[in-house]
Amino acid sequence: MTSFDLSRRGLILGAAGGAALLAAGRPHPLQAAAHATAPLPTFYDRMVGNLRVTTLLDGYFKLDQNLVTNLEDEQIAEGMKAAYLDPTDPIPLAISTHVIRQGDEVSLIDSGAGGAFGPTAGRLRTSLELLGVAPEDVTRIVLTHMHPDHIGGLIGDSGPVFPNASLHVSEADHAFWTDETIASGAPESSQGFFALARAVSEAYTQRTEMFGENTDLGGGLTTLAMPGHTPGHSGVRVSDGSDQLIIWGDSTALASLQFSHPDAGIAFDADGVQAAETRRRVLDMVVSDKIAVAGTHLPFPGIGHVEEKDGAYAWVPEEWQHI
Numbered sequence: 087m088t089s090f091d092l093s094r095r096g097l098i099l100g101a102a103g104g105a106a107l108l109a110a111g112r113p114h115p116l117q118a119a120a121h122a123t124a125p126l127p128t129f130y131d132r133m134v135g136n137l138r139v140t141t142l143l144d145g146y147f148k149l150d151q152n153l154v155t156n157l158e159d160e161q162i163a164e165g166m167k168a169a170y171l172d173p174t175d176p177i178p179l180a181i182s183t184h185v186i187r188q189g190d191e192v193s194l195i196d197s198g199a200g201g202a203f204g205p206t207a208g209r210l211r212t213s214l215e216l217l218g219v220a221p222e223d224v225t226r227i228v229l230t231h232m233h234p235d236h237i238g239g240l241i242g243d244s245g246p247v248f249p250n251a252s253l254h255v256s257e258a259d260h261a262f263w264t265d266e267t268i269a270s271g272a273p274e275s276s277q278g279f280f281a282l283a284r285a286v287s288e289a290y291t292q293r294t295e296m297f298g299e300n301t302d303l304g305g306g307l308t309t310l311a312m313p314g315h316t317p318g319h320s321g322v323r324v325s326d327g328s329d330q331l332i333i334w335g336d337s338t339a340l341a342s343l344q345f346s347h348p349d350a351g352i353a354f355d356a357d358g359v360q361a362a363e364t365r366r367r368v369l370d371m372v373v374s375d376k377i378a379v380a381g382t383h384l385p386f387p388g389i390g391h392v393e394e395k396d397g398a399y400a401w402v403p404e405e406w407q408h409i
């Protein structure tokens with residue numbers, strides 16, 4: 087299986103390809119392209135009240151350690167060793183998306199990477215098909231933010247993938263990623279991010295609905311402002327009765343590092359200081375209220391609880407729920 091390393095070099099190469107951002111990442115020199123494949127479709131089903139929440143593994147990527155910010159090399163190595171990962175390797179990160187079903191309402195939270203991250207991701211459509219969900223069945227899509235690994239699955243060669251869905255996106259994120267003045271002043275390495283966000287925005291323009299901070303979208307979904315990783319980065323609270331799950335997108339993304347070192351960030355954070363403040367606030371909230379959370383990049387299926395530990399936090403994965 088080909089591994090895909092998300093590195094600074096990969097980003098720069100990919101940026102030249104616009105929407106094909108990151109697809110030009112380095113394949114492992116010893117692995118033949120013929121074996122390039124995404125993981126098999128992988129699902130995890132869980133109820134939140136009467137809402138059926140299915141986590142789909144879109145794929146994975148590997149993050150170069152030099153993209154971790156605000157953390158010493160030794161601390162990165164320590165964190166990886168504590169998670170029984172090879173401290174000399176890039177950091178493996180899942181890409182998950184969530185489907186929430188109740189009756190005829192089919193909501194999708196983020197769309198995975200589509201073709202933007204190379205062969206190890208972009209399994210959303212295959213997975214939906216196996217679930218018995220056709221693209222036409224999806225009634226709405228809610229975005230945590232407009233990074234390529236969250237919006238790439240929304241468009242294909244022939245335009246929008248989901249012909250009937252409304253697209254709910256944070257006003258602040260949409261404004262940022264579609265602003266041509268901001269894009270023209272941004273570094274070459276992030277041009278592909280802007281190009282893909284603009285392409286998605288154009289493909290869904292008639293069906294886009296903006297949300298502000300903490301907006302009730304109906305059907306048990308409420309957005310929660312979690313800015314920093316991107317200007318309008320948002321979580322989604324899924325609730326029915328007294329049962330709830332908070333899907334926090336990339337608020338905490340690196341399971342082996344950011345629970346024990348919540349100030350550590352990722353080079354893609356738009357505002358690293360704000361992202362860290364948000365992370366601590368969200369972690370404190372879910373610790374004190376014992377709320378189950380789901381994260382896009384946490385080890386699949388990426389659902390669990392958070393506890394306080396040694397002045398920081400610890401991740402407690404949920405035991406598999408059989409429904």
Ligand SMILES: [Zn+2]
Nearest residue numbers: 233235336382
């Ligand atoms: Zn992400």
